[in-house]
Amino acid sequence: MPYANPSRFKLPIVSPYRLTDDRQAEFLAAMEAIMHSGTYRTAGGWSRRVAGCVAAELRLPGSWTVVPTRSGTDALVMALAMAGVRPNDHVAAPDLAYHAVGAAISQIGAVPRWIDVDPGSFNMDVGDLAAACDAAPVAAVVAVDNYGTPCDRSGIARVCASRRIPFVLDACESLGTPPNTENSVCQADFVALSFSFTKPIHAAGAGGALCAPRHVVEERGGHPGLLMHPRRLPELNAAYLALAWPDLSKVVGKLRLVYDAYRERLAGTPLSGQADGGESNRIHAPFLLPPDAGRSERDALISRLAASGFEARAYFESQSRLWGTASPLVSARLAGRVICLPTGPGFPLECVESVTSELKRALGARRT
Known part of the structure; x- marks a missing residue:
């Protein structure tokens, strides 16, 4: 879907690694x-x-x-x-x-x-x-x-x-x-x-x-x-x-730090993280909206973040949906509820607070 005010993006979905x-x-x-x-x-x-x-x-x-x-x-x-x-x-x-x-x-x-x-x-x-x-x-x-x-x-x-x-x-x-x-x-x-x-x-x-x-x-x-x-x-x-x-281990450490910061600040909200057993490199920052949420609410949340300068995405679409075939039950439900927040080696850790504050405002409006 087209996201609102793309020219105002301040934080991309992934800030890539750059050579020193x-x-x-x-x-x-x-x-x-x-x-x-x-x-x-x-x-x-x-x-x-x-x-x-x-x-x-x-x-x-x-x-x-x-x-x-x-x-x-x-x-x-x-x-x-x-x-x-x-x-x-x-x-x-x-x-x-x-x-x-x-x-x-x-x-x-x-x-x-x-x-x-x-x-x-x-x-x-x-x-x-x-x-x-x-x-x-x-x-x-x-x-x-x-x-x-x-x-x-x-x-x-x-x-x-x-x-x-x-x-x-x-x-x-x-x-x-x-x-x-x-x-x-x-x-x-x-x-x-x-x-x-x-x-x-x-x-x-x-x-x-x-x-x-x-x-x-x-x-x-x-x-x-x-x-x-x-x-x-x-x-x-x-x-x-x-x-x-x-720099691989240092970058992975940064990615995990960003994800942990998101998870800590989003505790108590309807968003839940991915179970990884402590083994993920946290290349993406996926969070799951509650079971009663769907694609339209997820996409509206992405657009709201975009309007504030934060690029999030709906990673990943159900492959069967793209191929036009029948979708497995769990996958189909998850695909409409996953939102990936901005992250990456170049992502400023201090910006986690800004992203999560906007998310909390949006989720608070959801409950009212």
Whole structure:
């Protein structure tokens, strides 16, 4: 919907990460070297450096490899192709997720099978996934770490392993989540990452990575539908990402601080936060309106915030609704009630008070 007075926005939905002055100078020098050498698309030194950073961050075993890509969507498409998904196959995916998930499935020519989500975590419901896999053949499962909160990777892995279905983990939103004792990423067969502007750190607006066992990439990476070379991360973007990487933990700490501040100031209001078990990187700031609220009230709230200079958004739409198919019950209800508040590495923490004050006024008017 068109939001009121867009020209008056003072706080964007996400304030992206920016290189410090010293690293910006290093990036400009790297850019000049790349320009002079013409090594735009080669998997050169900067891409190898990115691959090493990803492998270390995810604690990947030595038997795995990392392929830096143009985007998280490219990584998902490559993962599905390497998983053996073919046109007209069915791929299970959470209904409440960014629409790039369904787009990647469609690029393969496959058909999404929408799985309902847990009302607390907003992530794929393992029981509904198991029922869907038993009801009809599924060629692969794409599970998403929605809003930066890890899905039930162990439960999904058990469902997939018992039925011999490839498990693709869309970790595009969860990079930088506080590590736990178990390396749950490797319970998946493939892992896709994204480094777009909305992520804690980014590759100057583009970028992603595919992680998988090395022998799988070597054996299946030549699939004609993958076009591996054009899908690879350009060296210019890789240089920016590699120089940004040392700040990842600091940025995630800032994002979590912002979300905790929102949650503290919104305590006692009808808004509730996402259950994350302390593991989310809080890439977004999602809050849920009460059960009796709907899309119209949520959108009116977004417009009211916009009129005051605060950009909030309705992340994410039910994918089934976008595809024009039947929607799972829980996902359909949640999609109309989630509102994401302004956040990001560059977001001023002191502005949380202004945003929440306006929210409280709007919610107070709701009760009168």
